[in-house]
Amino acid sequence: ATKMGLWQESFRSVEDVHGLIVLSKKKPPPERMCLYYEKLTQIFWQAKNYLFHAYACIKYFKVLQKVKPDMTEEQKGALGSQVLLAALSIPVTTERELDLDFDFDVQKEKNYRLANLLGLSSPLPRGALIADLVNKGILEI
Incomplete structure (x- = not known):
């Protein structure tokens, strides 16, 4: 479904x-899992849900390291950069805006x-996501 650009169907399939x-x-x-x-990274990016896209990138990065332990430093660096860019692409919101976003039960x-x-x-x-990246050392890769 993702190859055909059927994003809603892709999301249902992932669920x-x-x-x-x-x-x-x-x-x-x-x-x-990889x-x-x-x-998930593709679906969240297409949906412009940058927060969950970044979390999916982190999960993908962690699992890929287990699947391919022989990745070169260059490959790890490229993936680490992708994770960092995903985190930085999340729009900055104030705490007040964040509270309002989560006030709506449907959202x-x-x-x-x-x-x-x-x-x-x-x-x-x-x-919290960026702090997690720093704590886990992903930014140092």
Whole structure:
């Protein structure tokens, strides 16, 4: 669906895959999770949901490091730069604006659903995401 540009169908497919992951007794292999997060990065970017795009980029980066431990420093640097650019592309909002965004029940529910697709208990703001990048040393790659 992503190859054909059917983004709503792609999103539904990712939700279905996530449901299967949750119901499965076995943890999916890292290769499959890598593909899952890669597709999420594309879907969130197309939807202009830059916060969740950045989180998907981080997840993709972490899983890809497990799948391809023999990546060159240049490849790691390129992926690290991609993660940093994704984080910096999130629009800056004030705390007041952030509070207003999460006041609407429909938007709040949607954000929690999107966070759940990434294995997060709740969506975190831009500042928390960037702090997480610094703490995990991703910016040093």
